[in-house]
Amino acid sequence: MHEAGALALTPTTAAPMSGPVPERGSAGDAHLPFADPQSAATLDLTVQATADWLADRPDHARAAHLEGIRSWLSHCQKTHVNPLTATPWDVIYWVSTSKRSETSMPPAKRAASVRLWYAHLVQHRVCVRDPTQGVQFPSGEPARPRVRVHGVLASAVLVDYADARASDDGSEGAWRDAALVAMWFYTEIAPPPLLAYELSALRLTVGELWLVKADSSDRVPLSGHADRLVRGYLERRSARLGRHWEQLRGPLLATTPAEEGGTGDLPLTSARVLIIVRALAEHCGLPHRPRLSAGCAALPGQDGRVGGYEENDAGLVASGRLSVITR
Known part of the structure; x- marks a missing residue:
């Protein structure tokens, strides 16, 4: 046997x-x-x-x-x-x-x-x-590989925190970070495509900022919250360079001299974006996730669920830091 x-x-x-x-x-x-x-x-x-x-x-x-x-x-x-x-x-x-x-x-x-x-x-x-x-x-x-994404509520918290940080810090880099996450959140244009935009893609029409999409003639309004943060960033960048932002050339989202050893105005890289998002998440007590959800995903879908919502976001509902999604 x-x-x-x-x-x-x-x-x-x-x-x-x-x-x-x-x-x-x-x-x-x-x-x-x-x-x-x-x-x-x-x-x-x-x-x-x-x-x-x-x-x-x-x-x-x-x-x-x-x-x-x-x-x-x-x-x-x-x-x-x-x-x-x-x-x-x-x-x-x-x-x-x-x-x-x-x-x-x-x-x-x-x-x-x-x-x-x-x-x-x-x-x-x-x-x-x-x-x-x-x-x-x-x-x-x-x-x-599964790409880890901040849910809509967590993404909203990151935008609100970046806004508050920019107001408190006042530096060009802090305002640039706030403009970055705000455009990501409100326009659905995420890095790396967002990083490829030039300043020439911005249009000022009747007092409102518009972003002309790179792959078409469509325009995305940067109204409300995103408009204010992008303007705040451009004002500080213009003050450093001594020219109005409409006269500037180069990437829409750029490095600062402090980040590049005195050079500055180089295109923001995906690696730098990861560092920015990680830092914002740590300050907000959120886990590190490399991507944000778009704000429009907060609208209920056909199945009645909230797109991009995650269980980890549940504790943020009563945090008092979600005004971003109603602006």
Whole structure:
């Protein structure tokens, strides 16, 4: 009798069980004479059924299936599991611990080969049950990293805090940071596209600021809160350069001399934006997330839910710092 987990794709020479043992090539009619998946005869039946299954497949497919099955059997041996009595939990553990470096096959293809193998064994009554049934195997597509985003309420808090900080600090950099998050929040234009805008994209019409979109002739109004913060930033930048902002050239959102060792007026980078958002979040007691939600996402969607709302924002509702979304 074999120990659990010792099954391999090699026939045994041990004495057969009592009762008839199917001849070679008759695995399709095989029945297990006794419910003993660890017996030598059961091992022989499994090997024969596997050989018959692989014989009908092209050479390249046969090699791939064998590679997947060997990976599973190796796992069974390491974890002392008999493949013929394995449970879905054993398969889940194998899938979750499989690494592509173990074989040339990705885990998804290995898992698919094992599922086909078990289907054949169960169909020909060599195995009582298929442990892969109901197990969700990986799709094989690389998982896309989830971009962490501040919810609408948290984003509103960041804008309000940046506004208050700019008023208290009074520096060009503080006003630039406030203008950055305000435009991000109110216009739905996020970095890096927002960072590509030049000062020439701003239009002053009947006392209101407009931002001409780079990919079209559409104009986005910078009214209310965003208008005030952008103007405040441009006033301080103009004062430093000695010219009205409409006469300036260069990036809309630029570095300051203090940040660039006396140079300044260089395009703001995505790396700098991450630093700005992280600093604002830390001062507000919020977790660091690299992106903000747009303010218009606060409008209920067709399903009645608030777009961009997150459970982490729930405590901000009564914080008294959400006036931004009503301005």
